[in-house]
Amino acid sequence: MTAVMTSVAFDAWMKDVQSQMESALLQHLPAVTVKPVRLHEAMHYAVLDGGKRVRPLLVHAAGALFDADAAELARAGAAIEMIHAYSLVHDDMPCMDDDALRRGKPTVHVKYDEATALLVGDALQSQAFDVLANGNGAPAQQLAMVRLLAQASGSLGMCGGQAIDLSSVGLSLTLPELEQMHQLKTGALLRAAVLLGAMAGKVLNQEELAALHKYAVAIGLAFQVVDDILDATADSATLGKTAGKDAADNKPTYVSILGLEQSKTLAEQLRSDAHNALEQFGDKARRLREIADLIVQRKA
């Protein structure tokens, strides 16, 4: 992978956003002292203290384009991270991917039980919409943000991608089919993160929307290509989850279709597409560019 290291300033910004996000998530979740205590503990376990917070980073980086309010970005970031966390909890369940390890910790159904994992995911989804609908933006814009998150999460977004993924196990997908699946399964929520951050700043015009959509599609695919590369090359300890799982599960991946070297070239191409899409935004898009770099360069 081409060695374009992210800057010291970016690393500091990222740590700052990640730390703010931890506070925002804690603030926007019911406290663990509130009944039912076990459910709220499990919701905290699923959401807090984990992950790179890629989606909240995108929210904040896109928010910087239009100087969006920090508290509203934290709110949108928390909402989308709750959706992401719920999807991981459900995906890890025995009837789906049956994964015992996530971010280096036992998955929710292992730590608690399956019924609790099911409810944790369900309740986190409701919580995400409650949090977003409580925003202080203009009500019409806030409603548009709720619709965006709902569409990105549902059967025409993340859940739809998950369904296609499940039905494609053991099949030999073409590259366009694989892309379409990932554009729903992981891409929809990444696109929503970019757009929610920007929408927290202003009502987007068609040109801005198109550029951000192009950027988000590129990083969404890059994210998945790199995931597949890492699944094929890294070990479980580095990943914090079971490595080599896709191959073991006979799932089609970029590496299985394109091979390792061509997958790396594709990731680099997508990084470049992402940068190019941001041209009109000038220096204000700096963090979005650096996130594209981060996504392609990550080791886990």
Added chain:
Amino acid sequence: MTAVMTSVAFDAWMKDVQSQMESALLQHLPAVTVKPVRLHEAMHYAVLDGGKRVRPLLVHAAGALFDADAAELARAGAAIEMIHAYSLVHDDMPCMDDDALRRGKPTVHVKYDEATALLVGDALQSQAFDVLANGNGAPAQQLAMVRLLAQASGSLGMCGGQAIDLSSVGLSLTLPELEQMHQLKTGALLRAAVLLGAMAGKVLNQEELAALHKYAVAIGLAFQVVDDILDATADSATLGKTAGKDAADNKPTYVSILGLEQSKTLAEQLRSDAHNALEQFGDKARRLREIADLIVQRKA
């Protein structure tokens, strides 16, 4: 049970709302021809052609108080029915109640598979918020409706009640504990149905809110008391689901705590409480009163 039969006019109104609801649900769900087809088919299977549509009936009956727009009531009814349907799909799964029969048909995980059932529930929840956030009311009011539905669905509402229910299997609950559990598990969504219908008509003042809340709490408890009576006395064919399941699962019920006769008396008292709460609304609350009667008199 005291024989207060609902009127011919009410039956016609109910059938009309139920039929409108079928159209509204169909309109607000992605078509089965849209990809992923199997997921959308399963969502239709879970939602359409089933149930008494008690929550949509409440939405429409409460909407009549303030002459709310019919299309907006259909929208709110569809949203809340999608939440209800998703909760049934997840509750029926093997890790929860493990039920094979629902409304006289195989449950979603039996008809399809567990992973699909999980995704159907997840996607229906997203769809519900998308539908409600697309409403044509004043944006601030529409946002308030989204928050209400999210709170009624989440860990402080339906999911929270479900968690308490799971953790109470085999325990001997007191009557207040049993009530609190049901006020969350089924009551929260019934209350939301009443309030969403009214809110589709106008911004409620404190007095209206208090009266509707009182009505909804009474019918919510009545609903559960009658459920427990039916579970203990009716057969599976009549119920369209497995009868005697609560006793078999060693779950505390009104019948197990109060006995059958006292449970019937309580249901009748709650029906009377519901009627009394509606006094200020005069004849416009006719349908809400009749729904209270229906809930207490139903045989399935």
